[in-house]
Amino acid sequence: MASAVDRRVFDPDKKASVRVLDDSAATARRLVESRITAFTGEYDFLSTLSKSRVVLPGEGVMEGEGFQAYPTVEHALQASKSSDPTYRQSILSSKDALEAKRRGAKAPNVDKQAWKLKSLVVMEALLRDKFRRHKGLRQQLMNTGTKQLVYENEHNDQFWGTCKGKGHNHLGQLLERVRADEKEGLLGILLWAKQVFNATSDSKVRLDVSVTREGHPLP
Known part of the structure; x- marks a missing residue:
């Protein structure tokens, strides 16, 4: 008997019935192959918990006075609540990103509805900083090609991801947006600079860009 994913049809050349993959199963397989749903293992770099120094928008680009880097996107996101x-020192001193997230859940005087809107802006800026600041991570993001990025999780986070197929998947969508902009080259740099510096449309920001190939400056 054919399995649920197979069906049998008569092949006149072979004069016998043959097994073929059911159309619905083939569609499901193509869908799986075109998506990344686990931000772990090979795709751990997509997670907000993965280690990558970032700064909050408007709070510095290079190390110096007033500069404060956070060890993960999650640390920085939680720190931005206040x-x-x-409070920020308690987030910074967290032993890992999960602890920072737990401490952030107790941030004082946070309007939850206002925070949801603000968090989308902050998250986009942090992701741009992460993948612009770290060349290796940026290349890994580019290597995902055109695959849909879906933060599927089991702790019912339907805001940043999906649970059992339901949710907004804001994290995945923002990652795809950053990936698309970085593919344009200069556009990714300009959007990163605008958000990191909190520059407005009429602001003037000087950027000194160094172009290299295999680590060597080009004329």
Whole structure:
């Protein structure tokens, strides 16, 4: 008996019935192959929990006075909930991103609805900073090609991802947006600079760009 994913049809050349992959199964397989749903293992770099130094938008680009880097996107995202120095230090001193997330859930005086809107802006800026600041991670993002990025999870986070196929998947969508802009080259750099510097449309920001090939400057 044919399995649920197979069906049998008569082949006149072979004068016998043969097994063929059911159309619905083939469609399902193509869908799986065109998506990345686990931000772990090979695709751990897509996770907000993965280690990658980033800065909050408008708070510095290079190390120096007033510069504060965070070890992960999650640390920085949670820190952005409040400008209180004591709170931010507690986030920064968290042993890992999960602890930073737990501490961030107790951030003081946070309007949850307003935070949802703000968090989308902050997350986009942090992702741009992450993949612009770290060349290796940027290349890994480019290597995902045109695959749909879906943050599928089991802890019912339907805002940043999906759970059992339901959710907004904002993280995945923002990653795809950053990937598309980075493919355009200069556009990715300009959008990163605009958000990191908090530049407005009439702001003037000087950028010194160094172009290299295999680590060597080009004329």
